[in-house]
Amino acid sequence: MTASVISAGPIPGTGRAAQGAIELRQVSKHYGDVVAVDELDLTVQPGEFVTLLGPSGSGKTTTMMMVAGFEEHTAGAILIDGKPVDTLPPRDRNLGVVFQNYALFPHMSALENVEFALRMRKVPRAERRQRAEEALDRVGLGKMGGRKPRQLSGGQQQRVALARALVFNPAALLLDEPMAALDKRLREQMQEEIKTLQKGLGISVLFVTHDQDEAMAMSDRIVVMRDGKIVQSGPPEEVYNHPMTDWVASFLGDTNLIPCTVVERNGEEAVVDLGGLGMAKVRDRGASGENYAVSVRPEHLKFRTRATAGNGCAASLVSSTNLGATVRHRLTAGGHDLQLRELSSDSVARIRPDEELWVGWDADKAQLLVLES
């Protein structure tokens, strides 16, 4: 991808020039023998919200540190709005940064913390105060500028950090697990606020999380990382519904993996032999490897009557657990353990231990993937 994809005009509805394209070309980082990031190719388009999702140690923070300029890369090139930034110090990269371990200065007030970002960039004193106040206003802390970090809650401190990252109108935001220290409710609230802020400003965001729900909720595109490499990238629904490997399927939630033999592949669809579960038509995105399986999410497995079976088979119930909003049923079918999830409100007390059950799924909800493990 080249700089020509960047449009010079304003982003529709924002009045803001399209900027904030981040591009990594074959970027690697080695720490001695450790390959933390391995020939990464990644592009964030202006205004796009891209999330790096992966387990601990997969290279997410290292990637962010290199883009921010806190770490030097071993190989490759990093470009912002088409310009190489490899030799630029962090403050000249025009990126707003909120990292987990990039804390506020404890001896400065919230307002002074935000102003500091402008002082670093040589903004005249007279202008600084007003811009810092506006930035605090934008994150809902207009009245708390005088407080020290210790007089603010965790969520409020993260808002100050966000104001500090936004106050100098950066080209893009880099957010590395910014909500990891917050409890669930506050985290969900902040997720929505960050998303609203990002859309309103039309700013690009490179975001890091190891939490798949957070990635699903916030991203235009999810980039799944493992061992310093990208294993799959796409819009959240695409990655969730069409994982290419069993590892991606399992990392992004629960799934039923049924080993299979591929009988026929014709473009978007494949015919597979599921052993004890018979033959089935499934979605095919062209993943290729030695061993294959079919992935069916528990919420896509349905109780059926024998007459409408289609993709499906006889099953017997092992256990049912009410999880509040949903019920999780464990079943065995054709020698496989399966999980079926349904809304509690749909779960009639129809299931008796001795009852003959049928389960099935729609062909477009079953995905052919490569079995790695």
Ligand SMILES: Nc1ncnc2c1ncn2[C@@H]1O[C@H](COP(=O)(O)OP(=O)(O)O)[C@@H](O)[C@H]1O
């Ligand atoms: N300063 C460092 N020195 C040596 N190894 C490091 C350093 N920073 C990170 N690593 C290693 O690089 C890999 C990726 O780490 P990191 O980018 O922090 O992963 P993540 O943010 O996805 O949890 C890990 O194996 C980690 O131990």
Ligand SMILES: [Mg+2]
């Ligand atoms: Mg990290």
